[in-house]
Amino acid sequence: MITKLTAEERKSTLAELPGWEPTVGRDALHKSFKFEDFNAAFGFMTRIAIKAQELNHHPEWFNVYNQVEITLSTHEASGLTQRDIELARFIEKVSAGATRS
Amino acid sequence: MITKLTAEERKSTLAELPGWEPTVGRDALHKSFKFEDFNAAFGFMTRIAIKAQELNHHPEWFNVYNQVEITLSTHEASGLTQRDIELARFIEKVSAGATRS
Numbered sequence: 001m002i003t004k005l006t007a008e009e010r011k012s013t014l015a016e017l018p019g020w021e022p023t024v025g026r027d028a029l030h031k032s033f034k035f036e037d038f039n040a041a042f043g044f045m046t047r048i049a050i051k052a053q054e055l056n057h058h059p060e061w062f063n064v065y066n067q068v069e070i071t072l073s074t075h076e077a078s079g080l081t082q083r084d085i086e087l088a089r090f091i092e093k094v095s096a097g098a099t100r101s
Numbered sequence: 102m103i104t105k106l107t108a109e110e111r112k113s114t115l116a117e118l119p120g121w122e123p124t125v126g127r128d129a130l131h132k133s134f135k136f137e138d139f140n141a142a143f144g145f146m147t148r149i150a151i152k153a154q155e156l157n158h159h160p161e162w163f164n165v166y167n168q169v170e171i172t173l174s175t176h177e178a179s180g181l182t183q184r185d186i187e188l189a190r191f192i193e194k195v196s197a198g199a200t201r202s
Contacts, residue, residue: 038150038153038154038159039154042147042150046143046147049139049143052139053139053140058139058165058166059165060163060164060165061163061164061165062161062162062163063161063162064159064160064161064162065159
């Protein structure tokens with residue numbers, strides 16, 4: 001059983017993940033990304049999709065044209081866990097092409 | 102300039118697109134899809150993404166694990182146009198693997 005992040009883990013984690021904000025009303029993290037066009041946005045999503053499958057941990061996300069909104073939370077723990085941090089780190093790594101968040 | 106669908110066009114179109122419902126509060130169409138797993142859901146999205154790029158007409162969509170929520174509307178016309186119908190028809194064609202909508 002995976003457990004929720006402690007207050008200390010959250011603090012240190014958020015410091016290293018710029019732009020990721022706690023979601024209002026639930027224990028989750030959220031970030032918005034904007035790319036040059038749909039090709040760049042969906043390419044970004046595809047890289048994340050492949051990684052998510054490998055981690056067996058999937059994002060909740062919304063896309064319209066060049067915008068991608070991502071929410072991370074762990075269903076099994078009803079909140080934020082190390083799995084979300086691992087996926088957020090990967091997302092940061094592949095978000096280099098984002099024109100702004 | 103692309104124009105919005107007429108009342109008659111909407112009626113005949115909705116009859117041939119089962120499950121597509123007018124969105125409350127805006128001139129758009131919406132449908133929910135559920136697949137066996139994330140692989141099937143994202144594969145479905147990928148086929149639509151490639152088609153959307155070809156049509157230069159993109160969906161608004163939300164995905165979490167095996168669920169995909171799609172909204173179609175034409176920004177340029179502030180409402181439903183023939184482009185949305187064309188994309189909806191393609192989506193229907195590739196949604197065969199959906200376990201239920």
